Amino acid sequence: MSIKRKFLEISKVGIEFPTPNGPFCALKDVDFSINEGEFVSIIGHSGCGKSTVLNIIAGLYQATSGGVILDGKEVDEPGPDRAVVFQSHALMPWLTVYENVALGVEQVFKGQKSKSEIKDWVEHNLRLVKMDHAMDKKPSEISGGMKQRVGIARCLAMQPKVMLMDEPFGALDALTRANLQDSVMQIQKELNTTVILITHDVDEAVLMSDKIIMMANGPAAKVGEILDINLDRPRERVALSKSDQFNHYRQQVLSFLYERKGVVDIEDEKRKRTIDEADALETDKIA
Amino acid sequence: MSTNSNSSSSFQHGSSEQLAGRVMKVISTFDFKSVVFPVIGVIVFCLLWSLAASRIDTSLGQFPGPAQVLSQSQTLLDEHFAEREKEQGFYDRQEVRNAKKLAKNPDAEIKIRKYTGKETFFDQVITSLKTVLFGFLVASLFAIPFGIACGLSDGVYKAMNPLIQIFKPVSPLAWLPLITMVVSATYSSESPWFEKSFLVSAFTVALCCLWPTLINTAVGVANVDKDLLNVSRVIKLPTSVHIRRIILPASIPMIFTGLRLSLATGWMVLIAAEMLSQNPGLGKFVWDEFQNGSSNSLSRIMVAVVVIGLIGFALDRVILLLQKTVSWDKQAVLR
Numbered sequence A: 001m002s003i004k005r006k007f008l009e010i011s012k013v014g015i016e017f018p019t020p021n022g023p024f025c026a027l028k029d030v031d032f033s034i035n036e037g038e039f040v041s042i043i044g045h046s047g048c049g050k051s052t053v054l055n056i057i058a059g060l061y062q063a064t065s066g067g068v069i070l071d072g073k074e075v076d077e078p079g080p081d082r083a084v085v086f087q088s089h090a091l092m093p094w095l096t097v098y099e100n101v102a103l104g105v106e107q108v109f110k111g112q113k114s115k116s117e118i119k120d121w122v123e124h125n126l127r128l129v130k131m132d133h134a135m136d137k138k139p140s141e142i143s144g145g146m147k148q149r150v151g152i153a154r155c156l157a158m159q160p161k162v163m164l165m166d167e168p169f170g171a172l173d174a175l176t177r178a179n180l181q182d183s184v185m186q187i188q189k190e191l192n193t194t195v196i197l198i199t200h201d202v203d204e205a206v207l208m209s210d211k212i213i214m215m216a217n218g219p220a221a222k223v224g225e226i227l228d229i230n231l232d233r234p235r236e237r238v239a240l241s242k243s244d245q246f247n248h249y250r251q252q253v254l255s256f257l258y259e260r261k262g263v264v265d266i267e268d269e270k271r272k273r274t275i276d277e278a279d280a281l282e283t284d285k286i287a
Numbered sequence B: 001m002s003t004n005s006n007s008s009s010s011f012q013h014g015s016s017e018q019l020a021g022r023v024m025k026v027i028s029t030f031d032f033k034s035v036v037f038p039v040i041g042v043i044v045f046c047l048l049w050s051l052a053a054s055r056i057d058t059s060l061g062q063f064p065g066p067a068q069v070l071s072q073s074q075t076l077l078d079e080h081f082a083e084r085e086k087e088q089g090f091y092d093r094q095e096v097r098n099a100k101k102l103a104k105n106p107d108a109e110i111k112i113r114k115y116t117g118k119e120t121f122f123d124q125v126i127t128s129l130k131t132v133l134f135g136f137l138v139a140s141l142f143a144i145p146f147g148i149a150c151g152l153s154d155g156v157y158k159a160m161n162p163l164i165q166i167f168k169p170v171s172p173l174a175w176l177p178l179i180t181m182v183v184s185a186t187y188s189s190e191s192p193w194f195e196k197s198f199l200v201s202a203f204t205v206a207l208c209c210l211w212p213t214l215i216n217t218a219v220g221v222a223n224v225d226k227d228l229l230n231v232s233r234v235i236k237l238p239t240s241v242h243i244r245r246i247i248l249p250a251s252i253p254m255i256f257t258g259l260r261l262s263l264a265t266g267w268m269v270l271i272a273a274e275m276l277s278q279n280p281g282l283g284k285f286v287w288d289e290f291q292n293g294s295s296n297s298l299s300r301i302m303v304a305v306v307v308i309g310l311i312g313f314a315l316d317r318v319i320l321l322l323q324k325t326v327s328w329d330k331q332a333v334l335r
């Protein structure tokens, strides 16, 4: 369609994990692309391979087939241009909030920023997530929501080309979650960051995204459908919940997850597999 | 009843009540269980000990009870100070003699001889302590870096594992003759920093201190939280920073568990090594007393046994204290 290259391209990505019972094909032919500054959610049932996709984009996992191209360069190792916000916040418990953010900043801007610039930059990012008041606290001394904010600050402070978030709000209560969602939307709009957010919360996906990538169930999972969300920003959750358009999108995601390809007919899948295996045996015999 | 007197009396009443309350609070916060129970345990043990001791007759007399051990430790202390006085006297006399010589003839050659008295019990304690700490330090200096390497790299681990598995179960006492021969063959200098016997004992200790620290460090490093490692990979921390800021803090508890095990086994092995090789230290003291076979020998050995135990306990506490100061997790329950 467009001649212009996409900012982030995931093409025909597949991955097989070695297991005791032979290789397990988690993803097969996962294909999608993302524009710069876009907010994209990946939604799907538990175990369908959302985290695996994210880890491949992050470079933490190596795809068995296919590849990821970010800004014209192939991704083959982890790097700060694809910073990750982990579900388990993953803050170093022995470092203070400030030090946790500074750890990345010092490395990424080594030789570019002076000491005082680094300090200002870390503080700026903590202010962005409203955590500048707890800079000298240890992660054990702040709440779960606050930890997640620090994780986001650490990610933003590295100025990534894409921000990868793996269920960042999964472990939070509803109010804290709403609060953080608003913060992230606001920051994303301000900085025009490209974001990939993994979630299994339908409301969250519709509220926050420009595009929702719905994944079919595994094994050998692939992208089921891609839904563009054309809602004006800034989005306001209470107003939106009453809007027909919002509910329409919401319903489309729900129907994908629960009525269509989201739930693969397991019996069907099994039957197909046994037939495949039988075929394989046959060909073995012939060979 | 006037309000005035009432209020003043109630004030006095209140303050005495407050005082009582405060005393009660102090008493209730004072953890009886952690003080009284251990004391009870020790007292019961001593009673049983003296009962049992009075029934055991050996060829060296009755087995020592707590009372004999107490009196004998006093004797050992006295002996120590007597020996120190003797030493001081020796040096004083030597100085006077040399001064006289110089006064007679300023060009006279003066000799300063070292006092070569018998080593007291406390000298032996100090020797053993120095030996175990030196051996432990040397071992840790090797074990921690190798442990980190094993934990970080599967290849290094696979290369080292067979060696670890084979050498770990070998009693360091089996190495003792080899170490003795190697040290006497290779280590010789005019004014040695260390005595040969000291090095032999220390290396024997080091050999057994190596394994617990090495293994625990490797396990600790290999089990650092996956997410934290991923953070480090995303940030692209260079290896040195990665080890310093992620791996080391994360595996501090396991490293210290290893160190404590190491020091405990090192201390045990040292006593045995000293007995076997007749190198100076507590082990030699025990062996010498056994060979002496005087009526006091058993009590003196028993004093040594108690002191060995107390020192082992103290060493463990020292490492624990060190862990508390080094560890980032001040709330961690350490035992």
Ligand SMILES: Nc1ncnc2c1ncn2[C@@H]1O[C@H](COP(=O)(O)OP(=O)(O)OP(=O)(O)O)[C@@H](O)[C@H]1O
Pocket: A017, A018, A019, A024, A026, A044, A045, A046, A047, A048, A049, A050, A051, A052, A053, A200, A218
């Ligand atoms: N390292 C691995 N080794 C073997 N199998 C794996 C590995 N990582 C993931 N899998 C498998 O791949 C599939 C997808 O896992 P993944 O963690 O990506 O799911 P997910 O969609 O993120 O699920 P959730 O929503 O529960 O986080 C699962 O069936 C899982 O068992």
Ligand SMILES: [Mg+2]
Pocket: A050, A051, A052, A166
């Ligand atoms: Mg996941």
